[in-house]
Amino acid sequence: MTQGTAVRGKFISFEGIDGAGKSTHIGFVADFLKTAGKSVVSSREPGGTGVGEKLREMLLHEKMDLETEALLMFASRREHIAQVIEPAMARGDWVLSDRFTDASFAYQGGGRGLDRAKLETLENWVHPHLQPDLTLLFDVPLEVARKRLDATRTLDKFEQEQADFFSACRNEYLRRAAQFPHRIVVVDSTRTIDETRAQLTHVLEKLIA
Ligand SMILES: Nc1ncnc2c1ncn2[C@@H]1O[C@H](COP(=O)(O)OP(=O)(O)OP(=O)(O)O)[C@@H](O)[C@H]1O
Numbered sequence: 001m002t003q004g005t006a007v008r009g010k011f012i013s014f015e016g017i018d019g020a021g022k023s024t025h026i027g028f029v030a031d032f033l034k035t036a037g038k039s040v041v042s043s044r045e046p047g048g049t050g051v052g053e054k055l056r057e058m059l060l061h062e063k064m065d066l067e068t069e070a071l072l073m074f075a076s077r078r079e080h081i082a083q084v085i086e087p088a089m090a091r092g093d094w095v096l097s098d099r100f101t102d103a104s105f106a107y108q109g110g111g112r113g114l115d116r117a118k119l120e121t122l123e124n125w126v127h128p129h130l131q132p133d134l135t136l137l138f139d140v141p142l143e144v145a146r147k148r149l150d151a152t153r154t155l156d157k158f159e160q161e162q163a164d165f166f167s168a169c170r171n172e173y174l175r176r177a178a179q180f181p182h183r184i185v186v187v188d189s190t191r192t193i194d195e196t197r198a199q200l201t202h203v204l205e206k207l208i209a
């Protein structure tokens with residue numbers, strides 16, 4: 001098929017509180033889709049572009065006003081959509097993004113308390129017509145996520161937040177999953193990695209069918 005007539009690719013986002021296990025499974029999903037004959041682009045937010053990665057560095061390490069934080073998340077997202085997501089989907093590639101707009105609702109909205117209407121305004125400005133075809137929400141209780149995080153890394157600005165912050169993020173993720181059940185699939189990420197892969201395989205088989 002020529003470039004101009006390629007069937008549009010699909011867009012999958014990966015979400016969950018820090019330490020839920022989502023990044024662990026992106027490679028598995030990419031391999032599954034490649035085996036099914038799809039061309040795959042893996043990326044992340046904030047980040048995914050030159051400008052986005054510079055914004056990520058600031059966002060993950062510098063304290064800033066809450067509205068500045070939300071605006072920079074969406075600035076990174078706009079660049080990501082323009083430079084990576086839209087061109088890839090137009091080529092027929094499948095895009096896997098480690099986080100997208102649900103994270104802004106969960107973290108800046110749920111966690112930090114930014115008015116949801118402001119986030120909706122930004123969403124309507126930055127991507128009025130684009131939504132993931134599928135969002136995999138890796139869900140775990142806070143204590144499980146915290147143990148996984150503590151075992152692995154130096155914590156960034158968000159990861160240093162307290163339990164009530166993550167509880168509010170998780171609640172907002174679950175609220176959105178209930179609001180958009182056609183798009184958001186809740187994955188029980190308390191299970192072993194192999195059991196979690198089995199859940200993913202079930203969802204992906206339906207998506208590629
Ligand atoms: N189902 C699982 N069972 C046990 N450990 C897991 C499971 N899934 C992931 N882990 C481990 O938990 C740690 C955190 O996983 P991962 O980096 O995928 O989390 P994350 O949700 O992407 O976190 P962040 O958003 O902070 O990057 C890793 O050491 C990973 O190996």
Ligand SMILES: Cc1cn([C@H]2C[C@H](O)[C@@H](COP(=O)(O)O)O2)c(=O)[nH]c1=O
Pocket residue numbers: 018044045046060073098099100101103104105107108158159
């Ligand atoms: C897209 C997005 C991300 N965040 C937060 C969530 C995480 O704590 C970090 C990204 O780190 P990860 O290890 O790559 O998951 O950024 C946010 O607060 N708002 C957003 O829109």
